[in-house]
Amino acid sequence: MSIKHRILDGCDVETFILCKDVDEGKTLGLRLMAELGFEDADVVFCEMGGPGVRIRLRGYVYRPSADYQWYDQEV
Amino acid sequence: MEQGRSKGITPRKVVLAPLDPVHDVGLKLIRRKLLERGHEVTLLPPDLSMEEIVARAKAMDPDFIMISRALSYGISELLAKFVDLCDAAGLREKAKLVAGGLSMKPVIAQELGFDAGFGPDTPVEAAVAYVEGQELDLSTGSRRREKADLTAGFTYKFLDSEIGYLCTTIAQQLIDWANKHTSSGVERARLRIEMESERDSNPGLYSTLRNDYASLTSGEVKEWYLTGKHVSHTRPITEKEAGYIRSLLKNADSIVIPRSQDILNDRNVFVQYGTGCPVMDAYHINLSVAWGARGVVHFDPSWGARNEGLLEQAWSHEHDGTVLTLDNLRLIKGGLIPGILWQVRAHRGLNTPETVVLAHLSGADLTKINIVYGSLGAGTDPERLTVDGVEAMRLAAQHNLPYDVVTNEELCGVPAAKAFAGMLIVATAGVLQGGRPLLQPLFANSPEGMVTGYTEHNFIDFNVAKMRVLSSIIDAPIWPGAPVGFLTQTQDRCQSSVMTALHAALALDSGATAVTIASSDEAYAGGPITAPARVDTLKATAAALRFFGEGGISPTPEAERIETELREGILEVLKKVAARGDFVASLYEGHLGDKEDGAYPGRSGKGTVTLKH
Structure with missing residues (x-):
């Protein structure tokens, strides 16, 4: 079982992505979340400054009312 | 040496x-x-x-x-x-x-x-x-196991006799008027009390009462009572999910408490929950308490305010707001750590009196009632909410439930003076009925703050002026919220946490009895609040309190000018309402907030008030 299932609700990834503007930063950010295996991802915050964006991405593992599997299996 | x-x-x-x-x-x-x-x-x-x-x-x-x-x-x-x-x-x-x-x-x-x-x-x-050869558990701080009494020591005496006289006159008029009227909301609250007392001992009578109750419901809630069809986006809680909550209480004594947050032990910091799912709520409550929250506030779905009647049984809801049922509340109560204050809101909507009943039956410590905000900023018909609100305050007093009187109509654009006049009238009506209200001024960059320039140079003066003017009018507890910092936070979690923490520190430094804070997700609308976002602002608030310590926060002389303007504004509004001689009419006619301000008399429940037989 993936350790991801032990996450209570969402997993935020906060980083700095080199890009030309905010739109590209958001696009790259969401691609990063897809690469990390987060199917339900969103950009919480994104601001351009200097060579790229400070970006905070969120992958929801469990939204409220989901079928939680926190303790179903050993991780 | x-x-x-x-x-x-x-x-x-x-x-x-x-x-x-x-x-x-x-x-x-x-x-x-x-x-x-x-x-x-x-x-x-x-x-x-x-x-x-x-x-x-x-x-x-x-x-x-x-x-x-x-x-x-x-x-x-x-x-x-x-x-x-x-x-x-x-x-x-x-x-x-x-x-x-x-x-x-x-x-x-x-x-x-x-x-x-x-x-x-x-x-x-x-x-x-x-x-010294001893072991020190570095992870373990302490949390008080006794609940704070937020209204202890307050006399509710008016310190401003001119405003006190007007508030008392208006409040007595609205109570007298409400006592001659009733509504399906009032009737359902009475039925709920009877149903719960008969549920186990007299199933036949319970069934009859339940049918009476169902006849007073509307919309999807009525459909559920009549056919069992689930309300949209809800599903029953499973036994496995209920087990998650029970396990939290079972492990309450061994909960790890970060020592870094012990500074919050001496403050009554509240957080709001209402993810939609009682299980997720229970976890969010548990971790919030671990990180220093001393109270939690239950948020229900907005549709709950527009439908006549409340569901029964335990439900999970896929969207914001956790469904108000006695079973849901009891489930959540089952996971609460001893010592935590628990507020169930009844401040708006068509089920206000019954919500107070559920709060009492489920063991809540506090509720929330405001006729003016619920009428002008939250969509409920003023006449209906006056009748229901007075009954809710009567029930709250009967069951020894203090309640805050919130003023979030400021977010619509209603000036603080009008919102405060409404709050003081409602609080006075509560006191006259034997209740223990807490005043809840909004700490925010409100539309008024922006338009008048009150918040142009800092966020201190306007909020300090609010605290000072209320403290000078009546000896009552003040609980800024809800939550503090509205319209100052952005989606950046650092900025958001700092704004929340500074507003919380300002509130507590200004003499607040309690304060409600947001998570760092406050300005993020793309999904549910996450657990780390709750920790963010509790950590930030602890850091801000540590920073300011006993040093305090000083407003500029502008705060005094705003305080004077607020008092004059409150007085002017109260004089108009008193001269009108009809509180409900004043709500419709905009004396406590009009369309130009951004306040609209609600329409839910319009035409449902009847004279008592």
Whole structure:
């Protein structure tokens, strides 16, 4: 079982992505979340400054009312 | 060196040595604590080479050698060399080696041959405990297990007699009017009390009462009572999910409490929950309490305010707001850690009196009622909410439930003076019925604040003026919210946490009895609030309180001018409402907030008030 299932609700990834503007930063950010295996991802915050964006991405593992599997299996 | 003696402690000989040119503050703190407890301590100067430190230590024959290092550059090599030198000098036969400081990682220190390593977050007490051979659980702080009484010591006497007279006159008129009227909301509250008293003992009567109740419901709620069809986006809670909540309470005594948040123990900081799912709520509550929240506020779905009637049984809801049912509330109550204050809101909507009943039956400590906000900013018909609100306040007094009187109509654009006049009228009506209301001014960059310029230069003056004017009018508890910092937070979690923390610190510094804070997700609308976002603002609030301490926050002279304007504005509004002689008419006619302000009399429940027989 993936350790991801032990996450209570969402997993935020906060980083700095080199890009030309905010739109590209958001696009790259969401691609990063897809690469990390987060199917339900969103950009919480994104601001351009200097060579790229400070970006905070969120992958929801469990939204409220989901079928939680926190303790179903050993991780 | 002056030394003390602590009873039952074996004095130890300790050498402290900084490995940096200047950074020895941590060692000085340790020295002071060790000396207080009777140990023999020598703090070496910061300009010695490692060879000199070892030579001096050897001459003193210590039990412990504690070194500190703030700079991280080359630390592994330095520490390894120090251990080698101590070995070569024969110091290790007796002395234990300890490394600490900003750059230290305990695991690395031990890998390099030290007996112990203390990282940057280690309290001085940990070093002292180590010297004395005791174990100190660094992860465990403390949380009070007794609940705070937020209204204790307040007399509810008006300090401003002119405003007091007007509030009392208007409040008595609205109570007298409401007492001649009733609504399906009032009737359902009465039925709910009877149903719950008969549920187990008299199933036949319960069934009859339930049918009566169902006849007074509407929309999807009515459909559920009649056909069992689930309300949109809801599903029953499973036994497995209920088990998650029970396990939280079962483990409540062993919950890990971060010591870093102990400063919040002396403050009544509330957080709001209402993810939609009671299980997720229970976890969010649990972790919020661990990180220092002393109270939690239940948020229900907005559709709950527009439908006549409340569901039964336990439900999970896929969207914001956790469904208000007695079973859901009891489930959540089942996971609450002892000592936590629990508020169930009844401030708006068509089920206000019954919500107070459910709050009482489920063991809540507080509720929330405001006729004016619910009427002008939350969509309920003023006439209906006046009848229901007065009944809700009567029930709250009967069941000993204090309630805040919220003023979030300011977010619509209603000026604070009008919102405060409404709050004071409702609070007075509560007191006249034997209740214990708490005033809830909004701490926010409200539309009024922006338009008038009150918040142009800082966010301190307007909020301090609000606290001062309310404190000068009536001796009642003030609980800013809800939550503080509205319209000042952005989606950036650093900015959001700082804004929340500073507003919370300002509220508490200004004499607030309690404060409700947001998560760092406050300005993010793309999904549910996450657990780390809750921790963010609790951590930030603790840090802000630590920063300001007893130092306080000073407003500019502008606060005094705003306070004066607020008092004049409140007085003017109250005079208009009193002259009108009809509180409900004043709500419709905009004396407490009109369309130009951004307030609209709600339409839910319009035409449903009847005269009592």
